[in-house]
Amino acid sequence: MQSxxxxxxxxxxxxxxxEALFWASGAVAYLIGLRFWDWLPQMGLxxxxxxxxxxxxxxxxxxxxxxxxxxxxxxxxxxxxxKGFFFRHHIAxxxxxxxxxxxxxxxxxISQSLYQVVIDTGGSSHKIDALNKHHAEKLxxxxxxxxxxxxxxx
Amino acid sequence: xxxKHLHPLALLMFLGQLIKAFFFSFIFIVLGSKNIVLLTxxxxxxxxxxxTINYFTFTYSILPNELFIxxxxxxKKQRHIPYDRIQTIxxxxxxxxxxxxxxxxxxxxxxxxxxKSRVSLLAVKTTIAPIIEKYHLAATHQTPNLxxxxxxxxxxxxxxxxxYQIKGTDIFVFGLTDIHFIGELLALLAxxxxxxxxxxxxxxxxxxxxxxxYRVLESIITFIILxxxxxxVKTAIKFYKFTLTKxxxxxxxxKGFFQRKTINxxxxxxxxxxxxxxxxxxxxxxxxxxMDLVTDSDSDDEKQVITVxxxxxxxxxxxxxxxxxxxxxxxxxxxxxxxxxxxxxFARNGVFFSLLFFGPLTGLAFWTRIWPLWSLVLTxxxxxxxxxxxxxxxxxxxxxxxxxxxxxxxxxxxxxxxxQIVNWxxxxxxxxxxxxxxxxxxxxxxxxAIRRGYSARMITYRYLPKSDGQRIFDWYRNFANKQL
Numbered sequence: 001m002q003s004x005x006x007x008x009x010x011x012x013x014x015x016x017x018x019e020a021l022f023w024a025s026g027a028v029a030y031l032i033g034l035r036f037w038d039w040l041p042q043m044g045l046x047x048x049x050x051x052x053x054x055x056x057x058x059x060x061x062x063x064x065x066x067x068x069x070x071x072x073x074x075x076x077x078x079x080x081x082x083k084g085f086f087f088r089h090h091i092a093x094x095x096x097x098x099x100x101x102x103x104x105x106x107x108x109x110i111s112q113s114l115y116q117v118v119i120d121t122g123g124s125s126h127k128i129d130a131l132n133k134h135h136a137e138k139l140x141x142x143x144x145x146x147x148x149x150x151x152x153x154x
Numbered sequence: 155x156x157x158k159h160l161h162p163l164a165l166l167m168f169l170g171q172l173i174k175a176f177f178f179s180f181i182f183i184v185l186g187s188k189n190i191v192l193l194t195x196x197x198x199x200x201x202x203x204x205x206t207i208n209y210f211t212f213t214y215s216i217l218p219n220e221l222f223i224x225x226x227x228x229x230k231k232q233r234h235i236p237y238d239r240i241q242t243i244x245x246x247x248x249x250x251x252x253x254x255x256x257x258x259x260x261x262x263x264x265x266x267x268x269x270k271s272r273v274s275l276l277a278v279k280t281t282i283a284p285i286i287e288k289y290h291l292a293a294t295h296q297t298p299n300l301x302x303x304x305x306x307x308x309x310x311x312x313x314x315x316x317x318y319q320i321k322g323t324d325i326f327v328f329g330l331t332d333i334h335f336i337g338e339l340l341a342l343l344a345x346x347x348x349x350x351x352x353x354x355x356x357x358x359x360x361x362x363x364x365x366x367x368y369r370v371l372e373s374i375i376t377f378i379i380l381x382x383x384x385x386x387v388k389t390a391i392k393f394y395k396f397t398l399t400k401x402x403x404x405x406x407x408x409k410g411f412f413q414r415k416t417i418n419x420x421x422x423x424x425x426x427x428x429x430x431x432x433x434x435x436x437x438x439x440x441x442x443x444x445m446d447l448v449t450d451s452d453s454d455d456e457k458q459v460i461t462v463x464x465x466x467x468x469x470x471x472x473x474x475x476x477x478x479x480x481x482x483x484x485x486x487x488x489x490x491x492x493x494x495x496x497x498x499x500f501a502r503n504g505v506f507f508s509l510l511f512f513g514p515l516t517g518l519a520f521w522t523r524i525w526p527l528w529s530l531v532l533t534x535x536x537x538x539x540x541x542x543x544x545x546x547x548x549x550x551x552x553x554x555x556x557x558x559x560x561x562x563x564x565x566x567x568x569x570x571x572x573x574q575i576v577n578w579x580x581x582x583x584x585x586x587x588x589x590x591x592x593x594x595x596x597x598x599x600x601x602x603a604i605r606r607g608y609s610a611r612m613i614t615y616r617y618l619p620k621s622d623g624q625r626i627f628d629w630y631r632n633f634a635n636k637q638l
Contacts, residue, residue, distance in 0.1 A: 077634035086590045092627065093583040094634040121582035124603035124610040 001071035001082060007112045008130035009063055014108050016059045023052030072128050074142055079119060081126060095146040097121040103136050119143065155285075157213040157224070161256045164212075164277035168205035171276075176201070214275060216285055219293070221261065223273060235273060237286075237293035239263045241423055242447070245283050245416040252414075259283045287418060291402070294420065318474065320396040320464060328442075328465040329389030330382060331434040393464050400478050407462065417460065421479050423447055425605050426576040428459070429471060433569035439468040443475055446580075446606045459606070482575045487562040489552035495595060496551065496617045501544030508540040509533075543569060553600055553615050553626050559633070561626055563602065565615055574613070576602065578633050582610050586627045588620065598623040 027048045034040050069085045079098075081091040102118040109116060115136035117128040131139065173180075180197055187193045207227055215222040221235040240261055247257035259275040259282060275282065394411035400421075407417045425446035435441070443463035466474060468486070476484045512533040519529035547566045556562045556575070564573040582603040592598060600623040603610040615623075 078631055080631075088588045088590070090586045090627065091583060092585075092631050094630075096634060097582050121603065122605045122610065124582045124612065126583065 001073050001080075004067065004070055004072075004128075004130050005114060005132050005135075006067075007114060007132075009067055011108045011112055011114060011130060012063050012066065013060070014111075016056065016063075019059075020052060020056045023048065023055070027052065070129065074139055076146065079126075079143065081128065091126060093119055093121060093124075093126055095143055098143055101140045101143050103140060156215045156217075158215065159213055160209065160275060161254070161277040161279060162209075163251065163254060163256050165205055165209045167258070167276045168208045169201060172201045172205055214278075216282070216289070218289075221273070221286065221289075233273065235261060235263060237289045240286075240290045240293075241420070243283065243287055243290065243418045245280075245414075245418075246410075247280075247414040247416075249412050249414070251277065255280050257283070257414075259286065261286070291404075316400040318398040318463070318478070320393065324465050325390050325393050325396070326386060327438065327440065328393070329386035331432070331438060331440065331465075332385045332389060389464075396464060398462055398478070405462070405479065407460065419447065419460070421481075424479065424481065425580045426574055427475060427479075427482050428575075429571075429573040431468075431571045435465075436571065440465050441468050441471040442466075443471055446604055446611070481577070482560075483556055487554065487556055487564075487573065487575070489550070489554055489562070489564055492548045492551055492617075494548075496597070497545045497548030499544075499597070499617045500548040500551075501541045504540030504544040505537055508536045512536050548617070551615055551617065553618055553622055555626060555629050561629070563600075563613070563615055565613075574604075576604060578630065580604055581630060584627055584630045586623050592617075592620075596620045600626060 027045060030040070030045050030048055034042070034045070065085065066083075070083045072079065072081045076095075078095055079093045081089070081093075083089050099120045099122055102120070104116040104118060105114075106116075109130060112130075114130040114132055117131055117136055117139060119126045119128070128139075176197075183197070184190055184193050211225060211227045213224045219236060221237065221240075223233045223235070225231050225233075240263055242262045244260040244262070245257045246260070251257060256277045257280050259278055261273045261275075263272075391411045393409050396409040397407070399406040399408075403421045405419050405421055407415075407419075409415055428444040428446065430442045430444060431440070441463075442461060442465060444459045444461050447460055462478075463471070463474065472482060472486050473484055475482055512529075516526075516529045516533045520526045543566070546569055550571055551565045553561060553563045559578050560575060561578075562573060562575050564571065566572065582605060584603070585601040586598055587601065588598040596619060597617045598620045599614055599616050600618055601612050601614040603612050605611075
């Protein structure tokens with residue numbers, strides 16, 4: 001089983017911080033709202049800030065956990081993803097069922113030169129959070145090649 | 155045949171569709187205005203113009219290798235549908251079109267986009283569909299579909315019976331045992347109940363409790379009978395002269411009274427077979443057989459599942475389906491029923507979730523003193539229902555490998571038992587989950603993705619013994635190995 005590249009932690013960190021920004025802008029919007037509508041309870045502001053902080057802290061604490069318990073493997077016949085410790089998922093996607101493989105890259109992933117890999121079957125969709133360019137391309141080629149072979153073997 | 159227009163009756167059908175689509179906004183506009191007649195005629199006139207444009211810009215050509223359709227006045231669109239891409243062909247005929255020998259033909263392809271993969275010829279002569287079907291058959295025979303999955307447990311024997319027709323009495327029983335009416339009944343009861351109470355309090359009309367109780371009971375019984383009758387009539391209209399025919403490797407389903415529907419589907423497009431039984435039908439040993447398909451060939455009323463046998467005796471269900479399409483074993487699958495621990499887990503979760511919702515409600519009722527007793531009774535009722543359902547669900551939820559290529563999975567929802575037979579090829583992916591708290595009790599959730607309509611349906615079988623789940627998960631992975 002393979003682990004994700006270590007730089008994915010940075011990506012997760014930044015995406016959590018960006019989410020925190022959303023909470024903050026929500027709080028600011030509420031603050032402005034308070035000036036216009038006096039029936040809005042003052043408590044609401046505290047609740048927004050509190051929830052935002054709680055979610056920020058929990059997610060930050062979970063980064064090492066997410067990284068430690070996220071493994072995947074491309075076998076000859078299937079792709080396996082294993083994640084979670086408290087809630088364990090073990091997913092199998094036969095390569096013969098793969099319809100297409102997408103490599104996605106948002107700004108955060110670009111900055112770390114990583115790719116998110118999405119494996120689609122006829123209906124379900126599975127995600128590997130981040131891979132470096134070399135591995136992503138290789139995985140894509142391998143999956144596509146095996147998929148072709150599986151098609152031909154049928 | 156090139157660039158043919160639809161039958162002139164299509165004009166009326168287009169108009170009907172438009173009116174149906176705009177009916178509510180239309181009412182909204184018209185009601186608010188002063189000159190209702192003028193406005194109505196303007197709107198109707200516009201719709202007639204639209205329908206006419208639609209009619210005259212829509213042409214279809216049945217070419218040797220494809221169905222070709224042109225639409226649009228300003229934004230012109232041409233659509234080519236090669237015959238071998240067609241998944242199902244459906245005909246629908248309203249009763250008023252029958253004298254004209256005209257019907258609607260709907261062609262489905264396996265595209266992932268709903269709008270792009272469905273073409274409807276709104277009104278054409280009934281001679282058109284057989285021509286398309288002929289081309290479709292020819293095309294699919296020449297080039298065996300790549301997707302078609304290697305093994306169909308044979309039984310393509312020509313000697314097997316090829317038609318199944320539902321009897322009138324069966325439809326009657328089917329309608330009678332439909333429990334949808336219980337929901338409607340509860341809603342109505344709530345209303346009646348309130349009327350009676352307020353009546354009592356305001357006018358003091360009932361002289362004694364006895365007469366009032368009698369009245370309530372009487373109206374309840376009347377309503378039950380009425381709703382059952384409506385249920386029976388609804389079912390009878392929908393499944394009127396339901397016929398299942400096998401021709402070659404296609405299944406043809408015909409049904410309906412006011413609108414006669416014919417669905418033509420290739421057997422190798424069937425994703426899985428489902429046996430369903432609600433609580434009442436279990437008492438009568440009746441089963442409904444349904445199938446998952448890749449396309450939604452009947453999206454109007456059945457949500458991408460096709461009922462192939464509305465009602466059939468338990469002990470015959472597997473046998474008959476096996477004779478028709480193979481795919482499944484001849485005999486009913488015997489599962490090992492779940493132990494007390496899974497029953498406890500399901501019941502516990504049921505109680506937890508029902509209290510999560512009804513607990514605060516009852517609290518509120520007691521606090522505000524609005525119907526505290528009633529809400530307490532309701533909560534107790536829901537909780538006991540949740541316990542019963544949990545025990546039942548725990549008992550029937552199971553998964554089992556039944557042959558080298560197939561598994562059978564079973565679970566229940568609201569006392570409705572669902573058994574599903576799935577082929578390895580139809581399973582898109584599998585997920586075995588276990589939380590750390592389930593480890594000591596050796597349980598796991600097994601999720602299976604099966605294609606249905608335009609997406610996959612993820613079905614989860616909860617609290618299976620880990621060993622059972624693991625066995626199926628391993629089978630799923632190892633089978634792929636053997637394939638290559």
